Amino acid sequence: MEKILSIVEKQNSWRRYQCLNMVASENVMSPLAERLYVSDFMGRYNEHNGESHYQGTKYAMEIEYVVKEIFQKRFNTPYVELRPLSGGIANLIVMRSLTKIGDVIVSPKLTAGAHVSHTKYGVAGILGLAEVPMYFDPQDMVVDVDRTIELINSIKPKLVIFGRSVFIFPEPVKEIRDAIDPKIKIIYDAAHVFGLIWGGKFQKPLLEGADIITTSTHKTFPGPQGGAIIARKDLDEALWRKIERVTFPGVVYNHHMHRFPALGITALEMNEYGEAYASQVIRNAKALAEELYSLGFKVLCPHKGFTESHQVLMDVREIGGGRIVAKKLEESNIIVTKVALPWDSDKDATHNPSGIRIGVQELTRWGMKESEMRYIAELFHKVLHEDKNVKEEVTEFRKEFREIKYCFPVDKYEDRLARLFRG
Secondary structure (H helix, E strand, O other), rough: OOHHHHHHHHHHHHHHOOOEEEOOOOOOOOHHHHHHHHHOOOOOOOOOOEEEEEOOOOOOOOHHHHHHHHHHHHHOOOEEEOOOHHHHHHHHHHHHHHOOOEEEEEEHHHHHHOOHHHHHHHHHOOOEEEEEEOEEOOOOOOEEEEHHHHHHHOOOOOOEOOOOOOOOOOOOHHHHHOOOOOEEEEEOOOOOOOOHHHHOOOHHHHOOOOOOOEOOOOOOOOOOOEEEEEEOOOOOOOHHHHHHHHHHHHHOOOOOOOOOOOHHHHHHHHHHHHHHHHHHHHHHHHHHHHHHHOOOEEEHHHHOOOOOOEEEEOHHHHHOOOHHHHHHOOOEEEEEEEEOOOOOOHHHHHOOOEEEEEOOOOOOHHOOOHHHHHHHHHHHHHHHOOOOOOOHHHHHOOOOOOOOOOOOOOOHHHHHOOOOOOO
């Protein structure tokens, strides 16, 4: 008992209040969303195809409907599926619904930022799909549009997948949609940039020609861990019904009902504050990149303003490689991830790749702005160029940022929250 409590206490103290959490795939929920994450919905089932297979689910069905409606209104479509437990499972569901064994798909290459589920190492491989990587311009860190159009028109794949885990610029969805067979479906994996899309500050995939968005709900979108599928409003209804059938009873049997209140609160907070939050995320990423570059780091794409998302990419081959650099930063309570860059091999991605990937969305939620980003860049310099440990500086700095921003004030609902478990 004591050991378990101690571990949780140490995790909460370290990662929440003593670290600069700059993992591009993580975030923190608002206090109100966190409070609603724990409820009687935990441990309850709600298997359904519109009509529940269990009894005792009247409120489970209601909360699903309410949260789904928020998403439907935001994206102006009836086609929203919130039961996937992650973005990867959302990819599995959609790819299984739209393909059969042996079908060809065009997707990003692993070292050009693909999520593993897009590749032969993940979902695509498990489903027996023939993955052909789209062409990529490593100088500009974007899809090579002309060569990719030529590739797609030559091999006529069943699917084209956009979106990636290394994601600093918008994808050329419209350019490619306009130039390929309209029968070829386009999936846009928005997991990393979904909060920026919700806030209207990245791109609008469904309006640009994507048929389906898959996403997680816990990266730049700061909700509980989970996944979602959102399709354009004119998608063939029979295809959507197939996606629903693959979701349940095909893949998801218990979709963790306790996520839904927190997910709904996060969505409403993003309706209210998402534009300001997304704008500040992008400003922070640019400010961090500019200062790191001025301090001598090899930040990618200076000729394009470094980034248009929450991510900053650095080539760290000359100072040890991604694994070594990320470990050294962790020793100073600065948490980033190693990442493969286009000139790496697939094997490098899991060993010591060329790069690190830095995300600023969580620090933005804690109220940090451009001046703090410039200070953080100086901390990187001390650790990586001056060989200093700055753990104490980081811990002291974090004392100034203890309140999560861009969210509803929890104290307004304190009395209501206190009654949740009174019976």
